[in-house]
Amino acid sequence: MAEDLKGRAPLTSETLGPLVFLGLGLAMMGLALTQPAWIDGRIGPGLFGRWLSAAVIAMAMVWFVAARHSSTAPARRPARSADAPPLFHGIGLLAGVALFALALPMVGLVGASALAAFVVRWGSGTGEVAREWRACGIAALAGAAATLALGWTLLPPGTRLWPA
Amino acid sequence: MTAWLGDIAALLTLQNLALCFTGALVGTLTGVLPGIGPAATLALLLPLTYALDPAGALIMLAAIYYGAQYGSSTTAILLNLPGETSGIVTALDGHRLALAGRAGPAIGIAALASLFAGLATAVFIALAAGPIAQLSLLIAPAGLAGLIALGLFAAAVIAPGPPLAAITLILFGAGLGLVGTDLGGGQPRFTLGVTELRDGIGFMPLVMGLFGIAELIRCLETRDRPERIAPLGWPWPTGQELRASWAPTLRGTAVGALLGVVPGVTTVMSALAARGVERAFPPTGTPLGQGAMAGVAAPEAANNASAQSALVPLLTLGIPGNPVIAVLAGALMIHGIAPGPSFIASNPDLFAALIASLVVGNVILVVLNLPLAGVWASLLRVPFRTLVPLIIVFAAIGVHSVQNSLFDVWLMLGFGVFGWLLVRLRLEPTPIVLGFILGPAFEEYLRRTLLFSRGDPGVFLTDPVSLSCLALIGAGTAALLLRRTRRAEPYARLDEH
Numbered sequence: 001m002a003e004d005l006k007g008r009a010p011l012t013s014e015t016l017g018p019l020v021f022l023g024l025g026l027a028m029m030g031l032a033l034t035q036p037a038w039i040d041g042r043i044g045p046g047l048f049g050r051w052l053s054a055a056v057i058a059m060a061m062v063w064f065v066a067a068r069h070s071s072t073a074p075a076r077r078p079a080r081s082a083d084a085p086p087l088f089h090g091i092g093l094l095a096g097v098a099l100f101a102l103a104l105p106m107v108g109l110v111g112a113s114a115l116a117a118f119v120v121r122w123g124s125g126t127g128e129v130a131r132e133w134r135a136c137g138i139a140a141l142a143g144a145a146a147t148l149a150l151g152w153t154l155l156p157p158g159t160r161l162w163p164a
Numbered sequence: 165m166t167a168w169l170g171d172i173a174a175l176l177t178l179q180n181l182a183l184c185f186t187g188a189l190v191g192t193l194t195g196v197l198p199g200i201g202p203a204a205t206l207a208l209l210l211p212l213t214y215a216l217d218p219a220g221a222l223i224m225l226a227a228i229y230y231g232a233q234y235g236s237s238t239t240a241i242l243l244n245l246p247g248e249t250s251g252i253v254t255a256l257d258g259h260r261l262a263l264a265g266r267a268g269p270a271i272g273i274a275a276l277a278s279l280f281a282g283l284a285t286a287v288f289i290a291l292a293a294g295p296i297a298q299l300s301l302l303i304a305p306a307g308l309a310g311l312i313a314l315g316l317f318a319a320a321v322i323a324p325g326p327p328l329a330a331i332t333l334i335l336f337g338a339g340l341g342l343v344g345t346d347l348g349g350g351q352p353r354f355t356l357g358v359t360e361l362r363d364g365i366g367f368m369p370l371v372m373g374l375f376g377i378a379e380l381i382r383c384l385e386t387r388d389r390p391e392r393i394a395p396l397g398w399p400w401p402t403g404q405e406l407r408a409s410w411a412p413t414l415r416g417t418a419v420g421a422l423l424g425v426v427p428g429v430t431t432v433m434s435a436l437a438a439r440g441v442e443r444a445f446p447p448t449g450t451p452l453g454q455g456a457m458a459g460v461a462a463p464e465a466a467n468n469a470s471a472q473s474a475l476v477p478l479l480t481l482g483i484p485g486n487p488v489i490a491v492l493a494g495a496l497m498i499h500g501i502a503p504g505p506s507f508i509a510s511n512p513d514l515f516a517a518l519i520a521s522l523v524v525g526n527v528i529l530v531v532l533n534l535p536l537a538g539v540w541a542s543l544l545r546v547p548f549r550t551l552v553p554l555i556i557v558f559a560a561i562g563v564h565s566v567q568n569s570l571f572d573v574w575l576m577l578g579f580g581v582f583g584w585l586l587v588r589l590r591l592e593p594t595p596i597v598l599g600f601i602l603g604p605a606f607e608e609y610l611r612r613t614l615l616f617s618r619g620d621p622g623v624f625l626t627d628p629v630s631l632s633c634l635a636l637i638g639a640g641t642a643a644l645l646l647r648r649t650r651r652a653e654p655y656a657r658l659d660e661h
Binding site: 045046049063102113125156 | 309329331335338340356377381548549552554560568574576577580581590591607613
């Protein structure tokens with residue numbers, strides 16, 4: 001039992017989190033060091049950034065140690081789910097936003113919204129376009145109609161709704 | 165007082181009433197849907213207010229805010245699945261009442277308790293905020309920096325998850341707030357040479373990505389469909405139910421209004437405290453936990469009172485006490501309104517608009533919630549996935565239309581990816597937003613303090629407000645460490661064996 005408890009915990013979400021922020025803190029510090037901390041005896045643009053990044057690094061390290069320690073305690077070990085949530089929900093939603101940004105200069109707001117709605121609907125469903133193509137199509141039409149309604153009522157007159 | 169009431173009456177134009185009604189309607193609509201909390205709701209609906217003047221925007225945003233709080237009780241009572249976390253406490257007795265065929269009266273009591281709490285707290289804010297703001301104008305920059313630090317510390321301690329994680333996220337959020345042009349010297353900093361970042365990271369892309377997109381992904385990944393919705397019935401409670409509810413409503417209002425002022429206290433904590441207070445009183449009718457109306461009235465009153473009185477530290481000190489208020493603060497900044505010690509003195513019309521919105525909006529919400537409870541219940545049958553494409557499209561258009569900038573859409577995407585990573589790491593994004601808003605303010609007060617003291621940091625120990633804040637932070641840290649040590653002891657003993 002004790003052997004079990006003393007065993008090293010694998011890299012879990014509890015220990016990965018502090019490592020991510022340790023990396024971000026180091027990146028922040030790298031950027032902050034490019035700016036002067038003091039200029040002629042007055043606070044420069046880099047001072048607060050250095051303090052903050054040093055604090056992020058320090059806190060992330062303490063957090064990592066604490067997470068490593070607590071993940072060896074049986075009561076706090078998270079129950080591992082046999083079926084982790086599928087990735088396509090996230091991928092679908094993010095791909096929809098990316099598509100919106102990519103398509104907007106070429107096809108205008110209405111077309112970009114329709115494309116984004118189609119892809120996002122795929123990401124929100126079962127992940128199979130073949131099975132849900134009709135729902136995706138309806139979502140695209142609804143997205144285009146909603147954008148048109150927004151464009152005619154709330155958006156500035158210069159908004160490019162259609163391709164140039 | 166008469167002049168002030170006159171200001172409020174002048175603001176109740178047909179347009180502002182329509183805005184208040186629309187905000188309350190849209191807020192309730194999204195609050196009813198389980199999963200998306202009020203912070204995400206407010207972020208996603210922010211674009212609706214762009215075309216409005218500041219008073220109209222404030223009225224609508226406030227209405228969306230408490231509309232979302234209000235709507236969550238319907239879902240909590242009918243499905244035992246709160247739309248917002250504070251609904252968990254209402255659900256304890258509310259859902260039992262629904263299963264016993266009293267869903268309608270439970271929703272009615274929730275609406276009436278919220279109405280009373282909303283109106284009472286509006287009066288409380290109107291009376292208390294002005295004097296507090298006057299006092300805060302006397303605080304030196306060192307004291308204000310200390311107060312911000314204390315607010316952030318309280319938020320970190322109370323945030324879900326380990327406090328260490330929350331503190332790290334707040335500090336990182338403050339770092340994000342530094343991106344842009346340094347106000348002290350006018351030099352760009354942390355912009356990576358990207359011209360678009362010279363004005364800083366936009367609040368909209370940040371909050372839409374972290375709250376909006378990430379929250380939608382989380383909802384899709386974890387959402388359970390309700391199997392059965394309890395029948396609603398006539399929503400008006402009986403005389404006996406009203407008698408059993410009035411005292412808990414009064415107590416819940418007092419608890420919520422007082423706790424809400426404390427930075428870091430969330431609505432769920434106020435609701436839990438109100439329920440705890442009810443345990444000290446002998447039950448009138450059904451005991452708590454077995455379908456008591458007091459178990460609906462007290463937390464609902466506390467939840468609404470707390471949600472509204474959380475505006476006090478924002479309006480008087482510029483400190484958003486909880487994540488939803490942080491989003492509201494960012495929204496106000498987008499409209500050119502800077503919350504802080506001078507907000508009420510500089511913008512008496514906006515303050516009056518807010519109070520008017522609180523009074524009128526709460527009445528509108530009862531009108532919306534009682535007769536339309538059946539409509540809200542039927543909305544729960546609409547599959548969530550069919551709504552997601554429209555929400556994303558509105559979010560993308562909203563972010564793009566602020567500055568007609570595609571860069572902002574890419575930025576939102578970047579923060580969406582980061583938010584999704586946080587979801588996967590089981591971390592809450594809210595401390596980042598709090599840090600993002602308060603970091604630059606903290607730096608500004610720090611800069612002013614060191615300028616006045618000619619670089620001597622000892623001023624933080626001589627200023628009484630700053631010293632008190634530092635002492636409270638120190639005491640809180642010591643208490644946290646002590647609690648952690650006590651928790652770790654049993655494991656250490658286990659290891660010895």
